[in-house]
Amino acid sequence: MMNVNIQTLIPLFVALPLAVSLLLQLVARRSRPLCEWLNILTMLALVVMTFLALGERGIYNLGGWPTPIGIDLRLDELSVLMLMVVNVVGLVVALYSVDYMRRFTASSNVYGLFRLMVTGMNGVVLAGDLFNLYVFLEVAAIASYSLVAFGCAHEELEASFKYIVLGSLSSALILVGVALVYGITGTLNMAHMAGRIAATGMDAPLLLALGLNISGFPCNAALVPFHAWLPDAHPSAPAPVSAMLSGVLIKAIGVYVLARLAFNVFGVSGNVLELLRWLGIVSMIIGALLAAGQTDIKRLFAYSSISQVGFMVLGLGLATPLGLVGALYHLVNHAVFKSLLFLNAGAVEYATGTRDLDKLGGLNRAMPVTGATSLIGSMSIAGIPPFNGFWSKLIIVLACIEAGYYGFAVVAVAVSIITLAYQLKVQRQAFFAQLPDALRGLKREPLMMSLAMILLAVGCLALSFAVLSGLHDPWLIGPAQQALSAGVFGG
DSSP states (O other): OOOOOHHHHHHHHHHHHHHHHHHHHHHTTTOHHHHHHHHHHHHHHHHHHHHHTTTOOEEEEGGGOOTTTSOEEEEOHHHHHHHHHHHHHHHHHHHHHHHHGGGSTTHHHHHHHHHHHHHHHHHHHHBOBHHHHHHHHHHHHHHHHHHHTTTOOHHHHHHHHHHHHHHHHHHHHHHHHHHHHHHHHSOOBHHHHHHHHHHHOOOHHHHHHHHHHHHHHHHHHTOTTSOTTHHHHHHHSOHHHHHHIIIIIHIIIIIHHHHHIIIIISOOOHHHHHHHHHHHHHHHHHHHHHHHTOOBHHHHHHHHHHHHHHHHHHHHHHOSHHHHHHHHHHHHHHHHHHHHHHHHHHHHHHHHSOOBGGGOOOHHHHOHHHHHHHHHHHHHHHTOTTSHHHHHHHHHHHHHHHTTOHHHHHHHHHHHHHHHHHHHHHIIIIIISOOOGGGTTOOOOOHHHHHHHHHHHHHHHHHHHHHHHTTHHHHTHHHHHHHHHSSSTTO
């Protein structure tokens, strides 16, 4: 690993995509290819920076003001893992968007919003104080609201409105929680806040503040019963947006923040952990059952996201080293295979003009890249060995058994079987049935869309190899789990 000035690198994760977002708005109407290349090169630079940050820890004080007076950005092993998820998936989505977004007349404007969303997510991951975590959350949320409503069709505007209403409600709860905890502890810095809470213990006002935050962030994570926005937002949004929403955003500003607050700020307690376990179980079951009844392929994947996030939250709720490893590993896996599945769905809609499974069939022959990569994504999310989803689900099941929650282990296996059932339905109706006469003569996937799907499919296989070879433990997942279990944030 080359020597790198981590103090210089940390703010660039926020400053670079923000600056490019503003630049893209200036050049959007002048040169579409320039927008496309700026978008790709920005994400490539962020990925390179993330690899340079591997194994590093650091604190960047904005304006040179010391903690806790000033604002700081903090990097640890968990932050690096989340930066990897956000920026690698963002790069692949940027490649996919080159061909996919050209059919939209105002596609160049999308790239600026994409970079603004990445700015918000990177900021959430690195924020060292609760208020600026909230600010970055709002930046990402506002960009996602706009992207969902991008086409300005009735369906898209309705979905965006629902998303805004529920998102605003969750933001209000979070902001009240932030204000309350500041009034009690006298600080917004999460490291100092964690130290004071650890010294004084959790009293009733702090429990209320924690409850407000736990009520707010599950909406961003699309956990049941805070999930109503997701099934409408995903089908309405363009495929690259859906991939970022499901693959990255609901974990970066939902699951990640929930885990960070519970483990590194407020401290875990029996009641909080029990709540997380039951939120996970209920989301797993309801999300899977609702997905099984869908014929709209993107809506099916949206409900599936709710179910898969439930696996992550269940692992967090176990609070054991094995449970946390399983949750983090499944978070990474889900980012890859769910992004892949939404890009597959986008390719199908791009070529056929429909998302209705009842109107599809035989696409393997007409769209071989989409068919092959979709099969890999389906087997991965269903937890079929040796694909990556199998290993993360197995770890969570074993963690349930280790902790004595045998019923939860049975539920996890049952939900995986349901997941396999509806994913096989997608494969049978969309790719292996007879090609309808109306769809004969379809063109193959454009080059950049094919490349993006292949990269994510390779990622599914690589992540499976990683756990088999033991790379996951010393490289990313193990250190991230240790950072989550360490207690005081930044300590």
